[in-house]
Amino acid sequence: MLTMIFACDKAGAIGKEGSLPWKQSSDLQFFKQITLNKNVVMGRKTWDSLGRPLPNRRNIVMTRNEAFAEAERMTYEQVMALAENEEVVIIGGGEIYALFLDHTKELHRTVVHTLVEDADTYAPNFDHLGFHLLTERHVPAGPRDEHPMTFQHWIV
Numbered sequence: 001m002l003t004m005i006f007a008c009d010k011a012g013a014i015g016k017e018g019s020l021p022w023k024q025s026s027d028l029q030f031f032k033q034i035t036l037n038k039n040v041v042m043g044r045k046t047w048d049s050l051g052r053p054l055p056n057r058r059n060i061v062m063t064r065n066e067a068f069a070e071a072e073r074m075t076y077e078q079v080m081a082l083a084e085n086e087e088v089v090i091i092g093g094g095e096i097y098a099l100f101l102d103h104t105k106e107l108h109r110t111v112v113h114t115l116v117e118d119a120d121t122y123a124p125n126f127d128h129l130g131f132h133l134l135t136e137r138h139v140p141a142g143p144r145d146e147h148p149m150t151f152q153h154w155i156v
Contacts, residue, residue: 002083002103004090005034006123007110007149013119015093019049021116025144030151031091034108039088041079041100046092047071060088062096097124107131107154114147130156 007027008014015021036056044063053059053071060079061071074082076099082088083103090100101124109123131154141148 001087001105002090002100003034003087003106003108004097004100004104004124005031005108006092006097007031007112008123009112009114009116009119011115011119012123012125013116013121014123015121016116016119018045021119022112022114022146023144024110024112024146024149026139026142027110027112027145027149027151030108030110035089035091039082039086040091041074041088041096042091043093043096044068046096062099094121094124101126102129104129105156107152109152109154111150111152112147113149126154132156 006014007024013021035054039058039060040054041060041062044061044065047061047070059071060074061068062076062079063073079088080103090096090104107126133152134155135153137151139149139151
């Protein structure tokens with residue numbers, strides 16, 4: 001099964017200049033809770049932005065660079081085959097989200113209550129895919145968060 005997780009601002013922005021445009025410790029904890037002990041798939045730019053493998057997860061990177069050897073590399077077809085038997089969580093970036101959106105059955109979206117100026121990467125638009133909001137939880141900004149946020153869980 002394919003699951004997707006991302007945080008976006010109120011306009012759908014997820015990135016600026018190769019990184020997250022906010023500091024949201026509560027969202028990072030939520031991300032860890034959802035992805036721990038699972039297969040996580042990301043593009044090479046997302047891999048670079050992390051700076052290291054995510055612990056206690058199978059880190060899979062999709063890249064056109066055949067010389068890439070820093071983490072396990074898979075093609076689209078290999079990821080889809082893996083998703084037939086195991087949960088695969090798509091964690092970014094924009095191109096990777098777009099690639100798998102039509103096959104995603106579950107989506108975790110954190111809406112960060114801010115607007116990012118000059119964002120360069122946006123969340124996938126899933127309005128047309130028949131997703132239904134299962135749960136929604138509003139969370140005030142904690143001591144290590146820049147903004148309040150809303151955690152949403154969507155399913156097809």
